[in-house]
Amino acid sequence: MFRWLRNKGKKSADSAVGSTRPAAPATAARSADAAVSQTLHTAMQHHHEGRFAEAEAAYRELLAAHPDHVDALHLLGFLAHQLGQHDRAVELIGRALALNPLNAPAHCNLGKVYHAQGRLDPAIASHRRALDLSPGHVEAHVHLGHAFAARAELAAAAACYREALALTTEDPAIHYALGTALYGQGLAADSIACFRAALALNPDFPEALCDLGSACKLLNRVDEAIEHYRQALKVKPDSFVALFNLGIACRDKGAREEALACFERALGLQPDSAAAHYCMGHTLADEDRLDEARACFQRALSADPDFAEARWSLAMSCLPRVYGSGEDPASVRATFAAELEALERWFDRPSRIARGPAAVGADQPFALAYQEEDNRGLMQRYGALCVRLMAQRIAPQPLPDPANHASGGALRIGVVSQYFRDHSVWNALMKGWFRQLDSERFALFAFDLGTSDDRETAFARSRAARFFQGTFDLPQWADQITQQRPDVLIYPEIGMDPMTLRLASLRLAPVQIATWGHPETTGLPTIDYYLSAQDLEPPGAAAHYSEQLVALPHLGCCVESSAAPAAPCDLGQWGLDPQRPLLVCPGTPFKYAPRHDRVLTEIAQRLGDCQFIFFQHWTRRLSDQLQHRLRAAFAQAGLRFERHVAFIPWQPRQGFHGLMQRADVFLDTIGFSGFNTALQAVQCGLPIVTRDGRFLRGRLASGILKRMGLRDLVAGSDADYIALAVRLAKDAAFRETVRERMRAARHRLFDDLAPIRALEEFLLRAGGR
Numbered sequence: 186m187f188r189w190l191r192n193k194g195k196k197s198a199d200s201a202v203g204s205t206r207p208a209a210p211a212t213a214a215r216s217a218d219a220a221v222s223q224t225l226h227t228a229m230q231h232h233h234e235g236r237f238a239e240a241e242a243a244y245r246e247l248l249a250a251h252p253d254h255v256d257a258l259h260l261l262g263f264l265a266h267q268l269g270q271h272d273r274a275v276e277l278i279g280r281a282l283a284l285n286p287l288n289a290p291a292h293c294n295l296g297k298v299y300h301a302q303g304r305l306d307p308a309i310a311s312h313r314r315a316l317d318l319s320p321g322h323v324e325a326h327v328h329l330g331h332a333f334a335a336r337a338e339l340a341a342a343a344a345c346y347r348e349a350l351a352l353t354t355e356d357p358a359i360h361y362a363l364g365t366a367l368y369g370q371g372l373a374a375d376s377i378a379c380f381r382a383a384l385a386l387n388p389d390f391p392e393a394l395c396d397l398g399s400a401c402k403l404l405n406r407v408d409e410a411i412e413h414y415r416q417a418l419k420v421k422p423d424s425f426v427a428l429f430n431l432g433i434a435c436r437d438k439g440a441r442e443e444a445l446a447c448f449e450r451a452l453g454l455q456p457d458s459a460a461a462h463y464c465m466g467h468t469l470a471d472e473d474r475l476d477e478a479r480a481c482f483q484r485a486l487s488a489d490p491d492f493a494e495a496r497w498s499l500a501m502s503c504l505p506r507v508y509g510s511g512e513d514p515a516s517v518r519a520t521f522a523a524e525l526e527a528l529e530r531w532f533d534r535p536s537r538i539a540r541g542p543a544a545v546g547a548d549q550p551f552a553l554a555y556q557e558e559d560n561r562g563l564m565q566r567y568g569a570l571c572v573r574l575m576a577q578r579i580a581p582q583p584l585p586d587p588a589n590h591a592s593g594g595a596l597r598i599g600v601v602s603q604y605f606r607d608h609s610v611w612n613a614l615m616k617g618w619f620r621q622l623d624s625e626r627f628a629l630f631a632f633d634l635g636t637s638d639d640r641e642t643a644f645a646r647s648r649a650a651r652f653f654q655g656t657f658d659l660p661q662w663a664d665q666i667t668q669q670r671p672d673v674l675i676y677p678e679i680g681m682d683p684m685t686l687r688l689a690s691l692r693l694a695p696v697q698i699a700t701w702g703h704p705e706t707t708g709l710p711t712i713d714y715y716l717s718a719q720d721l722e723p724p725g726a727a728a729h730y731s732e733q734l735v736a737l738p739h740l741g742c743c744v745e746s747s748a749a750p751a752a753p754c755d756l757g758q759w760g761l762d763p764q765r766p767l768l769v770c771p772g773t774p775f776k777y778a779p780r781h782d783r784v785l786t787e788i789a790q791r792l793g794d795c796q797f798i799f800f801q802h803w804t805r806r807l808s809d810q811l812q813h814r815l816r817a818a819f820a821q822a823g824l825r826f827e828r829h830v831a832f833i834p835w836q837p838r839q840g841f842h843g844l845m846q847r848a849d850v851f852l853d854t855i856g857f858s859g860f861n862t863a864l865q866a867v868q869c870g871l872p873i874v875t876r877d878g879r880f881l882r883g884r885l886a887s888g889i890l891k892r893m894g895l896r897d898l899v900a901g902s903d904a905d906y907i908a909l910a911v912r913l914a915k916d917a918a919f920r921e922t923v924r925e926r927m928r929a930a931r932h933r934l935f936d937d938l939a940p941i942r943a944l945e946e947f948l949l950r951a952g953g954r
Contacts, residue, residue: 674696
């Protein structure tokens with residue numbers, strides 16, 4: 186608008202708007218026209234320089250003498266719009282257009298007013314009329330794009346911005362607008378080019394710097410994102426948006442102290458920002474600072490009482506990941522049950538349930554699985570709430586009955602996961618499907634919710650009938666999946682990734698299946714089957730699942746045989762003595778339940794001279810909490826903690842293998858076992874001490890030993906576990922015998938096709954073939 190005002194100031198009023206009024210030939214008329222033109226010029230100068238009162242007075246002076254002056258009506262109307270008087274603006278610009286319907290700038294400005302009123306259909310019609318009259322009207326293209334963007338029609342918006350850029354490439358705001366439209370469609374990589382183009386024209390464009398950072402973050406380029414947010418803050422130090430986004434990026438990188446500082450500064454600018462309080466709470470919850478986190482969630486709810494994500498996280502944050510000394514997991518379960526009930530009631534209000542879908546997955550009861558208790562009842566309540574809320578976002582659609590499918594053609598199997606990469610879920614479960622399922626009978630459709638792209642991603646892409654990857658939102662992913670018409674949809678894990686949970690809470694295929702990437706029942710009524718394994722489940726296991734349990738033969742998966750390359754290991758750098766028994770404790774901090782601390786202290790008491798090797802978690806505070814609790818347990822047992830326990834840095838795979846090749850015993854976590862780490866121990870020839878847990882999640886390593894025919898090495902109780910660990914650590918001959926037995930039997934663990942063939946038969950039956 187201001188560009189147009191500047192241009193009009195250099196011309197007569199008539200030539201600027203294409204008036205059809207005939208020019209008066211008389212000298213007196215020319216003099217009068219000159220006076221009118223000067224008054225209009227003065228009004229426009231005031232308008233352009235922000236002196237709105239003076240501009241309004243000049244426009245009114247002109248209209249008092251010339252009530253039908255098109256430009257004065259139009260510009261006074263636009264001034265009314267700028268002052269927030271939108272109804273008055275519509276009236277004035279409407280009068281101008283009644284006098285001159287061919288005035289393209291007036292149509293464009295009327296469209297802006299309609300947009301400000303939220304009347305997007307007439308706004309679009311006005312901009313289109315402006316373009317009919319003047320196809321090269323850049324502003325009309327741009328504001329038509331803005332109207333489409335406001336209607337969430339982002340592809341149409343992007344097309345408008347491209348039309349504008351075909352007319353001029355010199356306006357950074359248009360490049361920026363195109364970038365935001367592309368970003369909103371999940372096209373983060375394309376949006377980056379637009380934001381960079383905007384910044385090439387205006388390097389000090391804080392919004393473009395912020396959104397460039399957000400696009401980089403969406404592509405998992407977190408370091409770049411952080412740099413762009415910091416640059417935005419150099420340009421605009423009091424930018425709430427830049428501080429807020431920098432806080433989120435720092436949290437994602439694990440730099441939580443910096444993240445908290447950013448949120449503190451952001452709240453200094455906007456103390457009532459519910460979003461900033463919420464994100465600060467999330468950052469504190471990441472570190473298990475749950476009392477502080479809950480206070481933040483409460484403040485977020487005070488600022489926005491219907492803030493569904495904050496209410497959801499408030500409920501989930503009663504579950505600590507690492508328990509302190511004296512904390513009672515049983516009381517935590519009771520608290521969580523009460524929180525779930527309160528959460529169900531909270532969503533009974535219509536205004537809240539409408540916002541509910543955004544909350545699903547914002548936090549998950551991940552820590553519940555680390556209690557060795559039957560969680561089916563709690564998970565079913567949780568799952569029912571997830572499904573109820575997600576139905577508000579995407580209504581259930583009719584799907585074909587698999588029984589009605591024709592017998593010909595490959596069964597269409599969709600696999601939905603964030604882990605199409607070198608990751609434990611891919612290595613243990615997914616890769617075997619992509620390697621070994623019969624491609625003539627099964628067409629695999631991969632829906633990669635992540636952004637990583639490594640050798641394993643490339644392998645999955647090469648084996649899939651179709652491979653989808655992108656930074657899509659929920660409706661876009663749901664559309665991608667349903668458009669491929671999968672007969673069966675498999676979720677390798679549900680419980681770790683937010684988007685996975687949201688999609689799994691919808692009915693997107695006739696048959697939907699979960700498996701043990703996160704070894705816990707989902708509780709979701711939208712999941713029909715749970716794939717597990719005969720060697721991993723206890724008797725009566727079906728009662729643990731809301732889904733129908735399908736126990737595949739052996740370990741239920743086809744793990745690829747591979748070498749265990751090891752890096753040289755210098756034990757001295759961590760203060761470890763190779764002359765003392767070394768017992769590797771490979772679990773993450775939340776796998777160690779307080780009730781089993783005495784197992785470690787009894788092993789230490791019986792051995793006398795030994796070292797337990799733990800690994801620092803990337804969230805250092807979780808390891809510190811475990812270390813603090815164990816220190817108290819060892820002190821209570823009369824043992825020097827520093828003499829017996831070492832926490833060393835988290836190791837890359839080859840470093841971990843090198844350490845295990847130097848160690849004496851692998852102590853599996855009790856209650857929530859390790860699968861991939863136990864396989865690595867077998868490959869390194871490190872004897873494993875484990876015991877059967879009550880549930881699948883506590884029987885992963887014991888299942889491996891049973892599959893190898895080493896059932897006698899699976900402890901039946903804590904006492905047996907302690908005795909076996911002590912014997913292996915003390916008795917070198919026994920330890921070597923176990924190593925030899927493991928080496929002789931480890932081939933049974935790898936490239937096992939029996940689970941694949943059984944899976945194929947099950948999929949054909951479930952898919953109606």
